[in-house]
Amino acid sequence: xELTEISTGDFARLCHVTKKTLYFYDEIGLLxxxxxxxxxxxxxxxxxxxxMATIKMLQELGASLDEIQSFFRKDVLVEQAEFxxxxxxxxxxxxxxxxxxxxxxxxxxxxxxxxxxxxxxTVFFETDEAKRYGIxxxxxxxxxxxxxxxxxxxxxxxxxxxxxxxxxxxYRDDAGEFIKEAGEYVCMFQTFxxxxxxxxxxxxxxxxxxxxxxxxxxxxxxxxxxxxxxxxHVIKLSQRRVQAG
Numbered sequence: 001x002e003l004t005e006i007s008t009g010d011f012a013r014l015c016h017v018t019k020k021t022l023y024f025y026d027e028i029g030l031l032x033x034x035x036x037x038x039x040x041x042x043x044x045x046x047x048x049x050x051x052m053a054t055i056k057m058l059q060e061l062g063a064s065l066d067e068i069q070s071f072f073r074k075d076v077l078v079e080q081a082e083f084x085x086x087x088x089x090x091x092x093x094x095x096x097x098x099x100x101x102x103x104x105x106x107x108x109x110x111x112x113x114x115x116x117x118x119x120x121x122t123v124f125f126e127t128d129e130a131k132r133y134g135i136x137x138x139x140x141x142x143x144x145x146x147x148x149x150x151x152x153x154x155x156x157x158x159x160x161x162x163x164x165x166x167x168x169x170x171y172r173d174d175a176g177e178f179i180k181e182a183g184e185y186v187c188m189f190q191t192f193x194x195x196x197x198x199x200x201x202x203x204x205x206x207x208x209x210x211x212x213x214x215x216x217x218x219x220x221x222x223x224x225x226x227x228x229x230x231x232x233h234v235i236k237l238s239q240r241r242v243q244a245g
Contacts (some may be wrong), residue, residue, distance in 0.1 A: 004046045005034065015052040030069055031055065061087045062094075094215040100199040115234050119192045123211060125241070130182040134173035157219035161239075164201050167216070179216070184241045187220075190234040195221040204237055213239035 012019045025031040026042065031051060033042035051072075058068045074080050135158075136151075148155065148164055155171035170178060186208050192199065204219060220236045 005043045006046060008033070008042045008044065009187055010204040011046075011048070014046065015049055015056075015177040017052065018055075025055075028065065028069070030065060030072070062092060065088065081153060084159065094110070100152070107154055111234075114236075115189050116183075120189050120234070122188065123207060124187050125184055125186050127182070127239070128182060131180045132172040132174055132176040133178045133180060134176035135178045136171070138236070159217040159219055161205065161215060161217060164205060165215075166219075170218075173221070181240055184242050185218075187214045187236060189234060189236050189239040191234055193232055196197045201237075205239075208237075212243060214239040214242040215240050 006014070008022055010017050012022055021031075022042070022044075023029070026033060031048065034045045034048070035043045036041070055068055058071065059065075071080060071083050074083070126218065144179070149173035151169070157166045158168045158170055160166065160167045168178075170176075170180075188204060188207070190200065190204065201217070205213075208217070216239070218238045220238045
């Protein structure tokens with residue numbers, strides 16, 4: 001027996017996989033033992049750990065076992081390098097998505113904690129920096145349904161102060177053309193049932209006016225994914241505060 005030759009159990013422990021996984025890889029021809037004894041015991045070379053590491057890496061990158069087998073069958077190094085390059089590009093896209101999801105989670109946690117602390121129907125103030133948003137004109141997209149699948153978690157409705165009707169849909173986009181002005185905003189969390197978003201808007205607008213609110217009212221960062229305990233949904237309304245004089 002060579003010094004580098006080890007049993008199936010030892011090889012499984014070394015590679016952090018199960019013996020069952022090794023038996024399966026042997027069966028499909030992905031990673032075969034270097035020797036099978038007369039009693040049926042399988043033996044592996046410790047150098048095969050490198051191949052197992054590659055298998056595990058490709059699996060973590062989303063490659064199927066068929067794809068991995070195809071990779072190892074490639075005789076030309078250029079083809080293997082191209083396979084890796086495509087996986088690298090896919091990983092870049094996945095990392096962008098994960099970073100986006102991280103930002104969305106940070107936003108949702110912040111919004112939930114704010115609501116827990118402040119509650120519904122209470123006026124509070126925030127000082128915001130200028131933010132860029134993308135705009136969806138409802139007049140151009142009559143059948144567009146506002147939702148976080150299309151727009152991400154941070155989106156909302158711009159409401160015209162004069163007629164208290166939705167003027168446009170906005171969503172976070174650092175390259176967007178619409179700029180929400182910097183300044184102090186008067187804000188309020190509200191809860192509502194589906195289809196009753198604008199029910200108390202006139203009352204809220206009147207309250208905002210008393211505190212110097214003027215201009216667009218932002219049904220801000222609206223996401224139906226944040227239900228209150230009683231099944232209602234939580235929204236945040238805000239309006240830029242204009243100081244008298």
